[in-house]
Amino acid sequence: MIYALREINQRTPRALPNFTLGYDIYDTCGDVSIAIRATLQLLKNQSDPQMCLVPANFQSVLSEPKTKAVIGERYSEVSIAVARVVALSSVAQISHGSTSEQLSRKLKFPSFLRTISSDEHQTKAISELVRKFNWTAVAIVGSDDEYGKYGSDRLEANLRVMKNICIEFINILPGYFSKNTSQVHKMLNELVDNINKSPAEAIIMFTKDTNVNVIMEAAIKHNLNRTWIASDSWSTSSLISTLPGIEKAGEVFGFISKRNELLTEIKKVNFTVNTTRIFFDSNGDPSLGYDILYWNMTESKKGTSIKTIGEYWPNGKIEIHNDFVGNKSREMVTAYNCSKTCEPGQMLKKQSKRCCHDCVPCAEGEFSAGNGDKCETCGQKKYSSPQRNMCFKKTPEFLDWSDPFIIILSCLQVLGIITTIVFAILFAIYHRTPVVKAVGGYLCFLELFSLLVCFCLAFSFVGKPTAASCMVGLPVFGIAFSLCISCILANLLQILVGFNFDLKIRLWIKKLNQPAAVVIIVSGIQLALCVPWLYFYPPFPYERILKTTILLQCHKGSDKLFIAMLVYNAFWALSCFLFAFKGKQLPDLYKNASLITTSMMLFLIIWILFIPIYISLFGSYKQAIESAAILISSYSILCCHLAPKCYIIIFRKEINNENAITEYIRKHFEQKNLTVVTS
Known part of the structure; x- marks a missing residue:
């Protein structure tokens, strides 16, 4: 500035004829109080501020003011204080370093001008740099002064509106932070601890260089190794860039108003320098943008070299060297454990930390292709792989014919069908013999038919369920087995009538001894239960x-009707059991009552055990248990009630005649000293 003034005064021809420029220089030490005292000293001989209110033709007796302009201050906080004073005398103030947005308010600071851009553009430039490098978590360190406070507020506002950028914390330092006091040491330790624990990918320092110097010394001491973004107040500070061990603090990006070779030719009084036009807008701010700086601490042997890697213009345009952006964009995970991308099967998700997204495995039934993409559901009919990176179709599960347990059941079913048919043929051949009559005569064929149906129904539980297989399963079994029980009940009534000699009991049982009626009524009631079940609430196939x-x-369609069917069959099975148990003392050569007691007891035990097993069991074997229960119930009748009769027909022909029955009855009553007449 001194050189420029000398050139103006001494150059021939003179740039300002009849004028000689002088200067007074005051060192304000960056202190507001000192700056105000210096300003008052400059303005002590200045004209009365009220002079602007007198008529234009009024002849002032006051001397010409000596101070035409004030150059400075550097810090915004000091410039604001000075601007309030010089505005009273309408003295122009031109600052080379004060960037606070407050100074753009012309109603408050009408005479303030500056040769550096407002912080409004600088904060936008910093925000664009954060977005350019795809940083998602940042921290802001400001100061409690006009520069740091308003700059931090504007920076926060700009970052908040950007997508996928989170502010981890904002720390506003007090005005006395650079002083060496115990309170400052405490605040410094807290700040270092916050930075060390933070997942922030960049620490933005929007404060004066004296504060930054204290923080950087602590960063070097604690080897923080972070990425720092410098505001123009310290981006070119040689005091900080030459700190011993500055490379331990990490890498530094900075912003500085565009420099051009103010600018050294200002002596020509030409506001267009090279290709840059210098002018002031309505707020007194210049039209310059910013150079983006990077502190290279590794290439230079002489220490930190500050180089320009890009530029930002007030219209929002930002340009950074492509190779530099490419290198930074390829960083998949930052040094601060803040993931930018994840392995397949993981997604980025906020957890304990405020800004940082951690890689979290997808839940069961979800998948993620990678790159931190959000986990998506596979859908009901698919499941995720163990790595959660893809989905597979769920396989249908049902009782397959190749299952070993089903093969065993199927063999038993086929054996039961064959045995039932063989028994039917034997009974048909020997239908006139006493043993066939003792088992119920024609009723035994109904009984065998119902067992044949039950054995065949057991196949309906195997294979992929269909509407038909579900409908014929349990409902038809209920009807068929009630037919079987009704035949056994009718047979028991015949035995009790034939061998009971108590006249009162005999007459009462004789009235009930109507085989056809018993079969029709007992099986008909079950039919009346099952037909509405099949019509209104039919069992149907369903997917779980x-x-x-x-x-x-x-699905059973109606659990109530299913239970009613089982209870009804169990009731008549229990009745048969009681009747048969009562008839065990009768002179029955073929042991019908005893055998029926055993078969009914097996039936009851099987279905009593079936209920808890069925409830506790899960999966396709649930239907296998139903099939097994039907199979065992059918075999209990076939083996305990009918098989002994076939054995007599084939191997004990000597007792398959009326004489043998008569002799057996006679001996039975003689042992009890009773005389009986048989016919």
Whole structure:
């Protein structure tokens, strides 16, 4: 500035004829109080501020003011204080370093001008740099002065509106932060601890260089190794860039108003320098943008070299060297454990930390292709791989014919069908013999038919369930087995009538001894229960979605009607059991009552055990248990009630005649000292 003034005064021809420029220089030490005292000293001989209110033709007796302009201050806080004073005398103030947005308010600071851009543009430039490098978590360190406070506020506002950028914390330092006091040491330790624990990818320092110097010394001491963004107040500070061990603090990006070779030719009084036009807008701010700086601490042997890597213009345009952006964009995970991308099967998700997204495994039934993409559901009919990176179709699960347990059941079913048919043929051949009559005569064929149906129904529980297989399963079994029990009940009544000699009991039982009526009534009531079940609430196939499979089963349609069917059959099975147990003392050569007692007891035990097993069991084997219960129930009748009769027909022909029956009855009553007449 001194050189420029000398050139103006001494150059021939003179740039300002009849004028000689002088200067007074005051060192304000960056202190507001000192700056105000210096300003008052400059203005002590200045004209009365009220002079602007007198008529234009009024001849002033006051001397010409000596101070035409004030150059400075550097810090915004000091410039604001000076601007309030010089505005009273309408003295122009031109600052080379004060960037606070407050100074753009012309109603408050009408005579203030500056040769550096407002912080409004600088904060936008910093925000664009954060977005350019794809940083998602940042921290802001400001100061409690006009520069740091308003700059931090504007920076926060700009970052908040940007997508996918989170502010981890904002720390506003007090005005006395650079002083060496115990309170400052405490605040410094807290700040270092916050930075060390923070996942912030960049620390933005929007404060004066004296504060930054204290923080950087602590960063070097604690080897923080962070990425710092410098505001123009310290981006070119040689005091900080030459600190011993500055490379331990990490890397530094900075902003400085565009420099051009103010600018050294200002002596020509030409506001267009090279290709840059210098002018002031309505707020007294210049049209310059910013150079983006990078502190290179590794290439230079002489220490930190500050180089320009890009530029930012007030219209929002930002340019950074492509190779530099490319290198930074390829950083998949930052040094601060803040993930930018994840392995397949993981997603980025906020957890304990405020800004940082951690890689979290997808939940079961979800998948993510990678790159931190959000986990998506596979859907009900698919399941995720163990790595959660893809989905597989769930396989249908049902009772397959190749299952070893089903093969055993199927063999037993086929054996039961064959045995039932063989028994029917034997009974048909020997239908006139006493043993066939003792088992119920024609009723035994109904009984065998019902057992044949039950054995065949057991196949309906195997294979993929269909509407037909579900409907014929349990409902038809209920009807068929009630027909079987009704035949056994009718047979028991015949035995009790034939061998009971108590006249009162005999007459009462004789009235009930109507085989056809007993079969029709007992099985008819069950039919009346099952037909509405099949019509209104028919069993149907349904899918139950499991982790890796889709369980195909038959839904019973109505649990109440299913239970009613079982209870009804159990009631008549219990009745048969009681009647048969009562008839065990009768002179029955073929042991019908004893055998029926055993078969009914097995039936009751099987279905009593079936209920808890069925409730506790899960999966396709649930239907296998139903099939097994039907199979065992059918075999209990076939083996305990009918098989002994076939044995007599084939191997004990000597007792398959009326004489043998008569002799057996006679001996039975003689042992009890009773005389009986048989016919």
